[in-house]
Amino acid sequence: xxxxxxxxxxxxxxxxxxxxxxxxxxxxxxxxxxxxxxxxxxxxxxxxxxxxxxxxxxxxxxxxxxxxxxxxxxxxxxxxxxxxxxxxxxxxxxxxxxxxxxxxxxxxxxxxx
Numbered sequence: 001x002x003x004x005x006x007x008x009x010x011x012x013x014x015x016x017x018x019x020x021x022x023x024x025x026x027x028x029x030x031x032x033x034x035x036x037x038x039x040x041x042x043x044x045x046x047x048x049x050x051x052x053x054x055x056x057x058x059x060x061x062x063x064x065x066x067x068x069x070x071x072x073x074x075x076x077x078x079x080x081x082x083x084x085x086x087x088x089x090x091x092x093x094x095x096x097x098x099x100x101x102x103x104x105x106x107x108x109x110x111x112x113x
Contacts, residue, residue: 045099059086070095
């Protein structure tokens with residue numbers, strides 16, 4: 001009887017390890033490779049930056065927000081984030097109303113719930 005119990009326990013452990021090691025979906029399989037994002041900025045003051053992505057999951061599951069690196073005449077830098085929007089919508093942000101403050105870099109942050 002002891003031999004049967006240890007054999008049954010061994011099978012349960014083996015079955016559990018098989019279930020735990022089942023493969024998970026990769027980002028490419030979920031369609032992450034199909035996402036296309038663009039960023040741009042205005043050409044006149046007060047400067048605004050924009051980001052727009054297509055191919056994301058429906059909002060609010062996935063969203064994007066523009067992330068600006070702002071710079072003033074003294075060289076000081078800081079970040080400003082725009083509104084979080086869904087697929088095909090445009091996120092925008094402005095560094096300052098001061099016309100001497102510019103945009104050093106325009107980027108974006110994709111978020112997933």
